[in-house]
Amino acid sequence: MNQPASLQERIRHAWETVQEVEKRCEQEELSRERDDYASFVARLPLTIMINGLGQALAALRSSYRPGETDQKEPRAWLWKNLSGWLCRNHPLAPYPGATDLLQAVMDHGPDRYRRAMTEAMNWLFWHKRFAEAILKDRNLHADHRFRVASTKVQTGLIRKLPLYKPTDDRIHLPKKRPSAGNTGLWYEKFCNEWMYDPGSDRWYLSRRKMDWIRSVTGTVGNADLLREALERTEDIVRANGGLLLYTKTASRFATGLGRSHPTENGFTWHHTLGVPYLIGSSIKGLVRAWASEWIQADPRDINRIFGPDTRETRGHPHSGSVLFLDALPAQPPTLEMDVISVHHLGYYSAKDKKKSPPHDWSSPNVTPFLVVARDQPFVFALLPRSRREQDLRDLYRVHGWLQQALEWSGAGAKTAVGYGRFTVDAAKQEVWEKSLQTQEHVG
Numbered sequence: 001m002n003q004p005a006s007l008q009e010r011i012r013h014a015w016e017t018v019q020e021v022e023k024r025c026e027q028e029e030l031s032r033e034r035d036d037y038a039s040f041v042a043r044l045p046l047t048i049m050i051n052g053l054g055q056a057l058a059a060l061r062s063s064y065r066p067g068e069t070d071q072k073e074p075r076a077w078l079w080k081n082l083s084g085w086l087c088r089n090h091p092l093a094p095y096p097g098a099t100d101l102l103q104a105v106m107d108h109g110p111d112r113y114r115r116a117m118t119e120a121m122n123w124l125f126w127h128k129r130f131a132e133a134i135l136k137d138r139n140l141h142a143d144h145r146f147r148v149a150s151t152k153v154q155t156g157l158i159r160k161l162p163l164y165k166p167t168d169d170r171i172h173l174p175k176k177r178p179s180a181g182n183t184g185l186w187y188e189k190f191c192n193e194w195m196y197d198p199g200s201d202r203w204y205l206s207r208r209k210m211d212w213i214r215s216v217t218g219t220v221g222n223a224d225l226l227r228e229a230l231e232r233t234e235d236i237v238r239a240n241g242g243l244l245l246y247t248k249t250a251s252r253f254a255t256g257l258g259r260s261h262p263t264e265n266g267f268t269w270h271h272t273l274g275v276p277y278l279i280g281s282s283i284k285g286l287v288r289a290w291a292s293e294w295i296q297a298d299p300r301d302i303n304r305i306f307g308p309d310t311r312e313t314r315g316h317p318h319s320g321s322v323l324f325l326d327a328l329p330a331q332p333p334t335l336e337m338d339v340i341s342v343h344h345l346g347y348y349s350a351k352d353k354k355k356s357p358p359h360d361w362s363s364p365n366v367t368p369f370l371v372v373a374r375d376q377p378f379v380f381a382l383l384p385r386s387r388r389e390q391d392l393r394d395l396y397r398v399h400g401w402l403q404q405a406l407e408w409s410g411a412g413a414k415t416a417v418g419y420g421r422f423t424v425d426a427a428k429q430e431v432w433e434k435s436l437q438t439q440e441h442v443g
Contacts, residue, residue, distance in 0.1 A: 006092050010085070010119075014126035017081040021074075022134050030072055035195060037074035038135040039207050043363060044078070045124045053117040055360065057102050085123050086116055094119055176215065183220040184269025187212075187370075191262050209263040210368045213337045217370075221275035221332035229273060229328055233381050236325075238436070241392065242383035243399045246330070246428035247406060250421040252338060253372040257413040265340075265369035270328070276335070276372050278327035278411055283380065287324075287398060290405035305394045321391040322398045325381035327411075330428075334373040339366050377425060380406075 025034035040060075048056040064073045083101040086094050094116035098104035105113060177186045193208040205212065237244055255276055259266025270277045288306045291297045303309075307320040342348065343358070345365040350356035382399055384391040403424060405411075410420035 009090075010123055011126050013085050013088075014123055015130050017084070018127060018130040018134050021077055021081075021131075024077075025135075028072070031195065033072055033074050034135050035206055037077060038131040040074055040078050041124065041128050041131045042207075045121060045128065047363065048117065048121060048124075051360065053113065053120055054102075054105050057105060059363065061102055081127070082120060082123070086119060180222070182272075182274035183216050184267075184271070184274040186274075187216045187267065188261070188269065194262075205262055210337065213263060213368050213370050217335050217337055219332045219334050221273060221329065223332050225273055226275065226329060226331060230330055230379060233325065233328070233379065234432075237381050237383065240383050241387060241395075242323075242381060243395060244429075244432055245380040245382075245399065245402060245406075246425040246432060247378050247380065247422040248425050249372055249374050249376045249378065250407075250423045251374060251410075251418050252336065253376070253412050253420050253422075254338070254369065254414050255372070255412040255420075257369060263369070264367055267370045270326075273328070275329050275333060277329070278378070278380075280324040280326045283327060283402070283411065284320075284324040286405050286409065286411055287401050290409055291401050294409070295401065295404075301394075304390075305398060319385065321385045321394040323383040323385060325383065327378050327380045330377035330379050333376040336371055336373045337368050338371045339368050341366050371419070377428070378422065 021037050022034070024030065025037075044056065044060070047059065051059075060075060060079055064075045064079075079101075087096065087098040087101055087104065089096050094112055095101065095104035095108065105116065177183060191205075191212050193205055193212045194203045195206065195208065234244065236242070253276075254267075255278060256268030257265045259268065261267070268276060268279070284306060288302065291305075292299070292302050305320050305322055307318055342365040344362050346356045346362065347353060347358040380402060382395055382402070384395045406422035407424075409415060410418075411422065412420040414420070
């Protein structure tokens with residue numbers, strides 16, 4: 001059955017305008033403009049849904065100078081293409097024959113406005129699909145075999161991006177994350193979503209940051225290796241009279257966002273297991289802050305348990321009475337992608353805030369980052385410095401503080417907005433405590 005003529009024409013127009021953009025970018029070697037156009041098309045439908053067609057058009061029209069329609073300005077191309085569809089000479093067009101789309105929106109009533117908004121969204125649906133399929137130039141990616149990638153520019157020079165190269169030509173490094181490999185090593189060292197911009201002579205990721213983060217989402221880690229690591233931790237704790245705390249993430253958990261990474265937000269990976277984890281020293285800092293700032297424990301107890309603050313203590317520092325081991329996932333955890341949306345980037349980055357005030361038509365700047373999903377099991381371990389009675393009392397006290405800090409304060413990054421909360425896994429905790437009682441009985 002044939003589609004309605006209006007739908008066929010809409011699809012044809014969306015397809016032909018994307019092809020025109022592709023042809024222009026190839027002829028003029030506009031690699032970055034090609035990617036930017038696809039990005040602008042992808043964001044425009046959401047802007048229309050949030051702000052309405054009028055404000056979205058006003059923001060798009062004000063984002064470039066008049067007269068740039070035929071120059072190297074992707075937003076001008078998008079304005080021209082959308083106007084060409086909504087103002088075409090056709091009885092079904094919302095504003096047939098109009099020479100200025102924004103003026104036409106202001107001159108006509110609400111019925112015509114609703115038609116225009118519906119037609120714009122329908123056209124953008126197809127235009128966005130074609131732009132993603134055609135303009136997302138995979139040839140600009142760094143070499144998928146991780147050899148030295150190069151791009152020739154107009155001057156004849158070659159710009160190189162150094163990546164790992166196999167010592168043996170028979171070895172081919174994978175294009176995708178190996179299912180049995182170290183996910184952390186892959187994520188940190190083998191990013192293959194780079195693009196080169198001859199105009200600025202730089203490599204960049206742009207919206208392909210999300211593509212790289214998605215390459216590691218899902219379940220990561222080896223179940224057998226994690227089980228062995230947990231068994232070793234349990235043996236150490238039993239042998240030294242320590243305590244374990246079995247938990248689950250009650251919210252998303254981000255760790256190591258401040259680490260350097262091409263996606264702008266890093267992630268802390270265990271070097272050998274390739275899974276997210278919490279370093280023992282950071283757990284110690286978390287519990288110390290909870291005890292001193294929230295519980296307001298005696299400073300002498302805090303210095304004895306955690307060791308003195310070397311910034312305030314004169315003389316030789318000493319170790320505390322409780323040791324904090326790294327917290328590891330009890331099974332392969334699930335990772336997800338999250339985003340930080342800055343709605344007024346110009347205002348926040350401007351030196352003179354008065355000259356760049358925030359306004360309603362600003363486009364959000366979305367920065368993706370990697371997180372651990374909810375309901376993922378993690379195991380925390382504590383050891384006493386010795387078997388002395390005071391150290392054992394400190395151990396049990398810290399165990400309670402740790403549980404409270406994880407539940408109320410949170411661990412990792414972005415705890416102020418609810419990330420990094422953990423709750424006790426009562427069932428596993430009970431099994432562990434019963435096993436200790438059985439061991440004491442047998443002993």
